[in-house]
Amino acid sequence: MDHLSYKTLNVSKKTANKGWVIVDAGQGSLGRVASEIAKILKGKNKPSYTPNADCGDNVIVINSDNVRFTGRKWDQKYYLSHTGYPGGQRRTSPRELKAKSSTLLVERAVRGMLPKGPLGRELFRNLHVFAGSEHPFAAQQPKELTFNL
Secondary structure (H helix, E strand, O other): HHHHHOOOOOOOOOOOOOEEEEEEEHHOOOHHHHHHHHHHHHHHOOOOOOOOOOOOOEEEEHHHHHEEEOOOOHHHOOEEOOOOOOOOEEEOHHHHHHHHHHHHHHHHHHHHHHOOOOOHHHHHOOOOOOOOOOOOOOHHOOEEOOOOO
């Protein structure tokens, strides 16, 4: 066997085989669904995974209204943010965030599981979250994914 046949292939943005995947957010609890979505966005489910390239699929998340938390996290969990001014720390519960927009819950959970920096911001652009079951990406013929959560 030739030693050149064992070369590692590095995927670039041009050579990546990107597809479209649709995920139902009501399949399990938010953290478990978000971790699976982050794996797909990063491309860890593919044999051609390259850590420093955008080789993951585009993900459509539907039914973010049906997102679930376990226990009493709706009231006891808090998201912290800061305005930048002294005494400007703000806390928001998931219930308040869902009242504003249910897509923010899924986006925030997935964003925290992606790498920080330019690659993470580029991967996050491949995520499309919708509150209901309707989405405008039917022309891309997305494959439906189900998880055993």
